[in-house]
Each structure stands twice: as C-alpha cells, then as structure tokens.
Amino acid sequence: MTTQPTLSSFEAPIDCFDGEFAFLSNFFPCPVTLPHPVTGVPKVFPTVEHAFQAAKTLDPDEWETIRAQPTPGKAKRAGRKATMRPDWDQVKLSVMERLVEEKFSKRRLAELLLATGERPLIEGNTWGDRFWGVCDGQGENHLGRILMRVRHRLRSGETAGR
Numbered sequence: 001m002t003t004q005p006t007l008s009s010f011e012a013p014i015d016c017f018d019g020e021f022a023f024l025s026n027f028f029p030c031p032v033t034l035p036h037p038v039t040g041v042p043k044v045f046p047t048v049e050h051a052f053q054a055a056k057t058l059d060p061d062e063w064e065t066i067r068a069q070p071t072p073g074k075a076k077r078a079g080r081k082a083t084m085r086p087d088w089d090q091v092k093l094s095v096m097e098r099l100v101e102e103k104f105s106k107r108r109l110a111e112l113l114l115a116t117g118e119r120p121l122i123e124g125n126t127w128g129d130r131f132w133g134v135c136d137g138q139g140e141n142h143l144g145r146i147l148m149r150v151r152h153r154l155r156s157g158e159t160a161g162r
Helices: 019-024 048-054 060-067 072-081 088-103 107-114 142-156
Strands: 032-035 042-045
Touching: 019 107, 032 048, 032 088, 042 048, 042 060, 048 060, 048 072, 048 088, 060 072, 088 142, 107 142
Parallel strands: none
Antiparallel strands: 032 042
C-alpha cells in the first residue's frame, strides 16, 4: 500500500521577501543592465525595480528620471507617473523575467536562490498586488513563478551564476 504525501511532507513556502529572504525582492540592491527599447543604449540600474519601472516607458528622459531615483520605492512611484508604452501589457512578463534572470546570474545571489530548495516562492504582500504576488490568499504570483523558473534553470545548468 502506498501512502499519500501529507501537507507536512512538503517544504513550507517562502511567502515574505524580507529578512533572510530580502534577496528575492526586486527592491534588493543588485545592478542590472537594460537596453533602451528605442535607442538600444544599455543603462545600468541599481535594482530590478528601477529597471522594470523604467521599462514601462519609451521616453529616454523618463528612463533617466526613474533610473536616478534614490530608492526602489521612489522608482516605483516615478514609474506610475511615466508615459506607458503601448505594448506594455504584452511585454511586461518577459521584461521581468529577463531582469530577474540577470539578477540571479550573479554567483552569490544564484547560490542563495538555489538554497531555497524546492520551496514554493510566493510574493506575499499587504498592498493589494494580485498580479505579481498574493494578497489575502489571492493572486497570480507572477514574480514568484518567475523566481521558481529561474531557480529551475540554475539548477539544471541552463543558466550559470557568475
């Protein structure tokens, strides 16, 4: 007779990207490079959040304004005011995946991500983001899913941490 696995036999999810798991947050300091979609000129951003928010717009001046923000929170607020590129809904997931992939190409961060094992990664939040995360038990958790895909690629050798 085979026994069915119980909930306790699975690893607990990581559902808070702060404290020891702050490195999972897009606010975590880690330079990433993103080429401007019109000019092609690559720019270095201090965090994934800065780069992601800048990618919302095609305006090079708005890119610079967002890139120069002193904190990821201020970059996020500036991104909300940016002139939205017309194809944003079609490209935002691939932009995020590319940025997260680059972030975890750094050896130290790759090792930390791999150390999460097979634990589910859930971008739990209290600010109501149900697209990138989960709030009050509901959400699509796209950031968590991207992190788990990147972790899988690192583990399988498809992506190498430098």
